[in-house]
Amino acid sequence: MTSEVVEDEMAFYSKAEKYWKDVPPTVDGMLGGYGHISSIDINSSKKFLHKFLRDGPHRTGTTCALDCGAGIGRITKRLLLPLFKAVDMVDVTEDFLTKARTYLGEEGRRVRNYFCCGLQDFSPEPNSYDVIWIQWVIGHLTDDHLADFLKRCKVGLRPNGIIVIKDNMAQEGVVMDDVDSSVCRDLDVVRTIVRRAGLILLAEERQENFPDEIYHVYTFAMR
Numbered sequence: 043m044t045s046e047v048v049e050d051e052m053a054f055y056s057k058a059e060k061y062w063k064d065v066p067p068t069v070d071g072m073l074g075g076y077g078h079i080s081s082i083d084i085n086s087s088k089k090f091l092h093k094f095l096r097d098g099p100h101r102t103g104t105t106c107a108l109d110c111g112a113g114i115g116r117i118t119k120r121l122l123l124p125l126f127k128a129v130d131m132v133d134v135t136e137d138f139l140t141k142a143r144t145y146l147g148e149e150g151r152r153v154r155n156y157f158c159c160g161l162q163d164f165s166p167e168p169n170s171y172d173v174i175w176i177q178w179v180i181g182h183l184t185d186d187h188l189a190d191f192l193k194r195c196k197v198g199l200r201p202n203g204i205i206v207i208k209d210n211m212a213q214e215g216v217v218m219d220d221v222d223s224s225v226c227r228d229l230d231v232v233r234t235i236v237r238r239a240g241l242i243l244l245a246e247e248r249q250e251n252f253p254d255e256i257y258h259v260y261t262f263a264m265r
Contacts, residue, residue: 044184044225047218051184055160057223058182059134067141072113082251084120087208090247090261091173094204095125102202103172106154108132110161111179115142115150122175123149130171132157132164134182162187166198174198177208181224185235192239196265204244205264207232210257226257236264 048054070077094102107122109115112131122129123146131153133139139156146153157164162183166174174195180188195205212226219226227235236243241264249259 043231044216044227047216047225048184054184054223055162055182059160061222062135063137065135067114067138067145069114069116072116072138076253076256079252080116080120083249084117086247086249086251087117087121087177087261088125090245090263091121091125091206093245094173094263100202102204103200105200106130106171107173107175108166108171108198110164110174110176111182112142113138114145115153117175117177118142118153119146119149122173123152126172128152128154130155130157132159132161134158134160161191164191165194168197169200171198172200172203174203174205175208176206178210180207180209180232181219181226185231189235189238192236192241192264196239196241199265203265205241206261207236207264208249208259208261211260212257229260232260232262236262241265 065071069080073080095104104126106128107126109118109122109129109131112118112133115131118129118131136158139158143150183191210226212228214228216231217226243262243264245263247261252259
C-alpha cells in the first residue's frame with residue numbers, strides 16, 4: 043500500500059514534478075540513463091499490442107491512442123504513431139511536450155493534443171481511445187489515485203479498446219524511491235488495484251532481455 047510509504051501526498055507529487063523538470067529531454071533522460079534498451083522495449087511492446095490489433099470479431103481498433111506519461115514522445119514516435127491514425131500525449135512536464143514537437147518529426151502532425159497534466163488530475167475524453175498506453179509512470183500515483191485514474195481510463199475506451207500498463211515490479215510489497223519520488227509495487231498489489239478499478243486483466247507478460255540489475259518489467263492489458 044502506498045499509504046504505508048507515502049507520508050505526505052502533496053510532497054510526493056511536487057517532489058516528482060521537480061525531479062523531472064531537471065531531467066534532460068532526451069531518450070536517455072526518459073529512460074534514466076538506459077536509452078540503449080529503448081529498441082528492445084519498443085519491439086516487445088509491438089508484439090504484445092499486435093495480439094489485440096489482429097483480425098477478429100473483437101479486434102482493437104487503430105483510430106486513436108493515448109500515451110500517458112509520454113515524456114518527449116519516445117513511445118508515441120516508435121510504437122503508437124506507426125500503428126494508430128492519431129495519438130494524444132499527456133505528461134506533467136511542459137518542457138518534454140515542447141521537445142516532443144520537434145522530436146516527433148513529420149509524423150508528429152498526427153498528434154492531436156499535448157496535454158500538460160499529472161495523471162492524478164487527468165480525465166481521458168469518454169469513448170475516445172482504442173488503446174491507452176501507461177508506461178513507467180504508475181509509480182508516480184498513489185494507490186487511490188491510480189485506481190481512480192484507471193476507472194476514468196475505462197470510460198475513455200472505444201469499443202474493444204484496451205488499457206495497457208507496462209512498468210517495473212518489485213519483488214515484494216511497495217518500495218519507495220526517494221530520488222524521483224515514486225513507488226514500485228509488486229505484481230499482487232498492481233493486480234489488486236486493477237481489480238479495484240473494475241477492470242479485467244486480458245494478458246500479462248514479463249519483459250525479456252532487459253539488464254539484470256533493473257527491476258523486472260511486466261506488461262498488462264485490461265479493459
